[in-house]
Amino acid sequence: MSAHATTEHAYIPGEIAKPNTGWIWKTFWVLVIITAVEFAIAFAMTSPGLRTFRNSIFIVLTILKAFFIVGEFMHLKHETKSLIWTILIPTALLVWLVVALVTEGSSIGETLSHMFS
Amino acid sequence: MAHSTTLEPTAATTTYSDAPRTGTWDGGNEPFKASYGKLMMWFFLLSDAFTFGAFLTAYGMIRHKHGVFTGTADKFFFSTAHWPIPEKVFNGFPGLHGMDLPLAFVALMTMILIFSSVTMVLAVEAGHRMDKADVQKWLLWTILFGAMFLSSQAWEWTHFIGGDEKGTLMADGSRMFGANLAVNQYGPPLFADLFFFITGFHGTHVFSGVCLLVWCFIATTNGTFEKRGHYEMVEKIGLYWHFVDLVWVFVFTFFYLV
Numbered sequence: 001m002s003a004h005a006t007t008e009h010a011y012i013p014g015e016i017a018k019p020n021t022g023w024i025w026k027t028f029w030v031l032v033i034i035t036a037v038e039f040a041i042a043f044a045m046t047s048p049g050l051r052t053f054r055n056s057i058f059i060v061l062t063i064l065k066a067f068f069i070v071g072e073f074m075h076l077k078h079e080t081k082s083l084i085w086t087i088l089i090p091t092a093l094l095v096w097l098v099v100a101l102v103t104e105g106s107s108i109g110e111t112l113s114h115m116f117s
Numbered sequence: 118m119a120h121s122t123t124l125e126p127t128a129a130t131t132t133y134s135d136a137p138r139t140g141t142w143d144g145g146n147e148p149f150k151a152s153y154g155k156l157m158m159w160f161f162l163l164s165d166a167f168t169f170g171a172f173l174t175a176y177g178m179i180r181h182k183h184g185v186f187t188g189t190a191d192k193f194f195f196s197t198a199h200w201p202i203p204e205k206v207f208n209g210f211p212g213l214h215g216m217d218l219p220l221a222f223v224a225l226m227t228m229i230l231i232f233s234s235v236t237m238v239l240a241v242e243a244g245h246r247m248d249k250a251d252v253q254k255w256l257l258w259t260i261l262f263g264a265m266f267l268s269s270q271a272w273e274w275t276h277f278i279g280g281d282e283k284g285t286l287m288a289d290g291s292r293m294f295g296a297n298l299a300v301n302q303y304g305p306p307l308f309a310d311l312f313f314f315i316t317g318f319h320g321t322h323v324f325s326g327v328c329l330l331v332w333c334f335i336a337t338t339n340g341t342f343e344k345r346g347h348y349e350m351v352e353k354i355g356l357y358w359h360f361v362d363l364v365w366v367f368v369f370t371f372f373y374l375v
Contacts, residue, residue, distance in 0.1 A: 017246045021239060028235045035227055042204065042220065042374050046190050055375045062370040066363055073238050073359045083149040083159070090163055094170040101174045105181030113184070 027072040034065050158353045162360045165322075169364050172315050173371055179307050195285045201304040203373045209276045223373050226269045227365065233262030234362040241355045244348025249337060252348060256334045259358065263327040270320045277312065312372070319368055322361045329354045 038061055045054045071077035076084055141148050149156055184199040193202050204219035211222070236258040243251030280295025285302035287293050293302045301309035333354050342348045 016248045019239075019242060019246065019248075019251070021242060024235060024238050024242065027238075028231065031231050031234075032228070035224075035231070038370070038374060039220065039224060048187060048189060058370050058374050062366060065366050069234065069359055069363045069366065073234055073362075074356055080148070080150050083151060083156075086149075087159060087163060091166055094167070094174070097170065098174050098177055101178040102181050105178035108178075109182040109184070112182070 023072065027068050030068050031065055034061050034068075037061065152349060154349060154353050155356065158356045162356065165360065166364075169318070169367070172311075172318065173367060176311050176315065176371060179311065183305050183307075195303050197288075197305050199304065201308060203375075206277075206303045207273075207373060209281075211272055215281075220373060222269070222273065223369065226266060226273070227369055229262050229266045229269065230362050230365050233259050233266065234359055236262060237355050237358045241348075241352050244342070244351040247343070247348070249340070249343055252337050252342075252351060253334065256330055256337060256351070260327060260330045260334065263323055263330065263358075267320065267323055267327065270316065270323070273316070274313075277309070315368055315372060319361070319364055322364065326354070326358050326361050329357065 038058060041054060041057055180200050186193055186199040190202055193205050195201060207223055208217050208219045210218045236255045240252050240255035240259060243255055278295050280302050284292040284294040293300055295302060296309035298310055300306055333351060336342060342350060
């Protein structure tokens with residue numbers, strides 16, 4: 001499908017094909033259902049003890065949603081392997097950045113709270 | 118340099134074939150099988166992902182630096198000593214004043230943006246079929262949903278800046294209502310700052326997207342893409358638009374849910 005844009009073809013009126021939108025609506029429902037599940041969890045799991053577990057579920061579901069948006073809507077799943085890796089490898093570095101700085105933040109917070117005790 | 122200065126073919130090059138090399142990376146090829154424009158859009162979006170990644174990383178770090186409210190949600194109160202629970206801050210809905218509707222409005226905004234992503238991809242699909250009328254129809258729907266999202270954002274900001282009647286008693290004895298960049302009724306000052314910067318930066322992206330879509334609609338109507346023989350511009354703007362939706366998915370999780 002990615003080849004469509006590069007293929008030059010003269011426009012001939014009246015040769016409009018039937019829409020093929022099944023996969024679009026399927027992706028739509030996947031996104032809606034994941035969002036609904038996120039809301040259900042936000043209100044069902046309110047216990048402070050379950051916070052870390054709850055947040056892990058949120059992060060997994062968010063990445064799943066990202067997979068469907070980038071893979072299907074942005075069509076990356078159907079591009080060449082080299083393009084997929086070109087996008088994914090730099091993005092994966094962000095995960096490291098987040099983990100590193102969140103840890104750093106916790107450490108700063110802890111240091112500050114113990115400073116005067 | 119002891120050897121001869123004349124250019125004699127070496128043993129290795131004498132066996133060199135004149136046949137052109139046709140490997141994927143030998144040139145004259147499109148190794149990514151994507152057009153220049155689409156590839157550059159991908160690289161721009163990658164750099165933009167780093168910008169938003171920096172914002173969300175800063176959010177994570179600052180949030181973890183601050184204290185956490187340890188009690189249950191119903192005992193929660195606003196204080197600069199701990200980070201606010203998002204559902205206690207974002208619980209308003211237009212026209213339903215004073216009611217506690219946690220995250221209801223942001224759920225609506227999320228749905229609007231997912232819908233706009235669907236209508237965008239439908240416009241791209243119509244472009245592949247060279248169906249001008251369909252491209253116009255779906256672009257208009259996308260513009261409508263984009264504008265709806267921006268209006269919702271405006272309401273959300275107004276509500277956040279205005280605050281509620283109760284406000285929060287500050288250390289100097291005054292009562293603070295709503296939020297500004299220096300102080301707010303919800304918690305640490307940085308909470309409001311991050312809200313303004315992250316949702317503001319995302320909103321600016323949506324606004325740029327709507328402008329691009331309006332231009333794209335005009336060009337479609339004028340037959341620019343039809344004459345060009347392809348609707349690749351719709352695809353490129355589509356990539357940008359989905360990226361904005363993608364960013365919202367992350368903002369939604371890390372700002373409103375976690």
